[in-house]
Amino acid sequence: MPELYESPPTRSQRAKWVLEELEIEYTSTVINLPEGEQNSDAYxxxxxxxxxPAIKTDSYTMFESVAIVLQLIDEHPEKNLAPTLGTPERASYYQWCVFAGTELDPAIMMVFDNTMRPEAQHEANLAARGRDAFATRADILSKVLKKQDYIAGSNFSGADILIGHSCFMAALTELIGDYPVLQSYYARLQQRPAHQRAYPDFSEFTRTLNTGDNSIQ
Ligand SMILES: N[C@@H](CCC(=O)N[C@@H](CS)C(=O)NCC(=O)O)C(=O)O
Structure with missing residues (x-):
């Protein structure tokens, strides 16, 4: 049975969401980031x-949230969470999966780090740069999502798990409000039972974010 190393609510939610979508049984180890458990030799x-996140299965150990989602989906082709290999839809799927990790995450994290991280020095100019970068990327996503329900076409796929988590982070950092198309896309994703299992109510966490009682990294 796979072991998920997680710290809710972080990018480990992507791995949890895909495990839930694929109906894979797994066990979980919570890494307490504020306590520094991520720095132990064992971890x-x-x-x-x-x-x-990281994940340990019977045959491999791996990290990187985007890669974990891609790998688990490939192991369960019967669940149809990725378009057929070699098709134009597959090209779009790869594009948006990578876009989530390389374009959305850094922009959103720049805003998060400079507005919400309790222990950090906040730099207003870096927060503004993150907001600008997010705006450009949110416009690109909105143009696509105006025409189709899911980012890689008419079917839900792993790309929606990856971009969907970015939407969660964009909601947390109050970035998503200016993008109604993105907001309704995210609302659609939130209706999925697997999403609801992976993202329980984090409002208590959010409430304590600025008090220094909690931390997300
Ligand atoms: N590119 C990595 C980023 C992983 C990452 O930085 N995760 C954050 C949580 S969202 C973390 O664990 N930070 C703790 C630390 O770096 O000490 C991924 O997508 O898995």
Whole structure:
């Protein structure tokens, strides 16, 4: 049975969401980030950067939220969470999966780090740069999602799990409000039972974010 290393609510939610969508039984180890558990030698042997998520299966250990989602979906082709290999739809799927990790995450995290991280020095100019970067990317996504329900076409796929988590982070950082198309897309994703299992009510966490009682990284 796979073991998920997680710290809710972080990018480990992507791995949890895909496990839930694929109906894979798994066990979970919570890495307490505020307590620094990610820096233990034991965890660094699993994830050398000390981040979450990571996953350990009978045959491999891996990290990187985007890669974990892609790998688990490939192991369960019967669940149809990725378009057929070699098709134009598959090209779009790869594009948006990578876009989530390389374009959306850095923009959103720049805003998060400079507005919400309790222990950090906040730099207003960096927050503004993050907002600008997010705006450009949100416009690109909105143009696509105006024409179709899901980011890689008419069917839900792993790309929606990856971009959907970015929408969660964009909601947390109050970035999504200016993008109604993105908001209704995210609302559609939130209706999925697997999403609801992976993203329980995090409002208590959000409430304590600025008090320093909690931390997300
Ligand atoms: N690119 C990595 C980023 C992983 C990452 O930085 N995760 C954050 C939580 S969202 C973390 O664990 N930070 C703790 C730390 O780096 O000490 C992924 O997508 O899995």
């Amino acid at each position: 660094r042997a699993i994830q050398p950067l000390g981040g979450v």
